[in-house]
Amino acid sequence: MPITFKNYVKLHKVSLILAVLSFVFYYTFAYHLDRTDFIKLLSLFVALFFFCFKLIQFEKLNFRFLLGVGIIFRLIFLFTEPNLSQDFYRFIWDGNLVSSGVNPYLHTPDELMQNMVSIIPNASELYQGMGSLSARHYSNYPPLNQLIFALAALLGGKSIFGSLFAMRGIIILADIGIFYFGRKLLKNLNRSPHLIFWYFLNPLVIVELTGNLHFEGVMLFFFILAMFLLSINKWKIAAIALACSISIKLVPLLFLPLFFKYFGWKKSVAFYALVGIASVLLFLPFNTPEFIDNYSKTIKLWFSNFEFNSSIYNIAKKIALNFDAKPWEFIIEYGKITPILTIATVGLFTFLPKKYDLNRVLWSMMWVLTIYYFISTTVHPWYPIFLVLLSIFTTYRYAIIWSAAIVLSYFAYSQADFKENLWLLSIEYISVYGYLFYEIVSHNNKK
Secondary structure: OOHHHHHHHHHOHHHHHHHHHHHHHHHHHHHOOOOOOHHHHHHHHHHHHHHHHHHHHHHOOOHHHHHHHHHHHHHHHHHOOOOOOOHHHHHHHHHHHHHOOOOOOOOOHHHHHHHOHHHOOOHHHHHHHHHHHHHOOOOOOOHHHHHHHHHHHHHHOOOHHHHHHHHHHHHHHHHHHHHHHHHHHHHHOOOOHHHHHHHHOOHHHHHHHHHOOOOHHHHHHHHHHHHHHHHOOOHHHHHHHHHHHHOOOOHHHHHHHHHHHHHOHHHHHHHHHHHHHHHHHHHHHHOOOOHHHHHHHHHHHHHHOOOEOOOHHHHHHHHHHHOOOOHHHHHHHHHHHHHHHHHHHHHHHHHOOOOOOHHHHHHHHHHHHHHHHHHOOEOOOOOOHHHHHHHOOOOOOHHHHHHHHHHHHHHHHHOOOOOOOHHHHHHHHHHHHHHHHHHHHHHHHHO
8 A cells, every 4th residue: 555545544534534424324315215204314414514514624625535525425326316306207307398399388297198198208107206286387497407308308318217317417517517617716706715615515415406406506507607707807708608597597587687786887788688688599499479478377386376494484474374364365465575575685785785896796696595585485495505605705604504404394305295394494594594693793793
């Protein structure tokens, strides 16, 4: 055994043990966990967050080591089906439609099972797997996401496993891209490049993106690429990258007004025009007279029909029910207010700050998205991942606390009727709001 290798093992013995333990725990998570076993799920998450914290603490300057273990942890999930989400069935369903030349925005799975089922490989298994809620609604995934689904379906052939393998490969590559451009952006903004590991090694990121195949990672790749391009004054290419991010998930649409003061009047008009043109071109292959109506109906459902892991909404609902409000009526009324509050928040962070460099833009994005999630009726466990990435470009760390505390919302997965435990949600949000309040006070005291 070479002496250099012996010395390396001796110097990094604790970190190597933590990496091996993390490997074992991720393997257990991927291959030996049923989502109904909440105690086991919670125990694995708590342990993995502890290992993540210690690895970054001990090896934050050892980039090759942390990059390597981060990739290895993701590769563990390559040969298994997601165990915390069934969304992948709809991804593969839509991908097969697009690869067959069928517009996924024009027909619900319920409709296709009656008329065009023959064009979809493994149609019955995909239909049963996605569940009745997804099956009765039109697709809500933007066009570039649909094209990625189609690519995965083509690469996977007629195999569900083959499509899963292809999607995981794309998501892993996107995360590596986030690491690469995120680290460069941190350097350009005079921040420590090791902060990128709070995203790259975060267990929620690994489990929900690579493990459960949520495409927030691909959205974030194009987003962070756009921010990096802005940092080197390549704003025209950045506009196209941002349009690609929006065409994976619509969330970055919230941030468009924030560029107004960053660019100034003339350049912001050109920037918005480029984002708009690129977005229209991506939507164009799917555009039909029925598309806009079907797609807008599906998007509206998120504001007025669904509720999960909410904070302010749950409090408001509890108060309203004490005054004899009807739950199904209250969520509709609340859903009408949410977009207004969101627009007001965006306006506030667009025009109030006097200094508006890229650091301030990212800071404003973090607050806009935070407030949006706080007032939302639905906050799935993978949603705060965007906040985790944004937070590393600021001095705030409450998003990392949230990425750990949101594990408590998984309790609903262990219930046959997905009923939430409000006591657990209270613990989650008390920890998040409490740490956020502590950070705000600390920052004010330093001024």
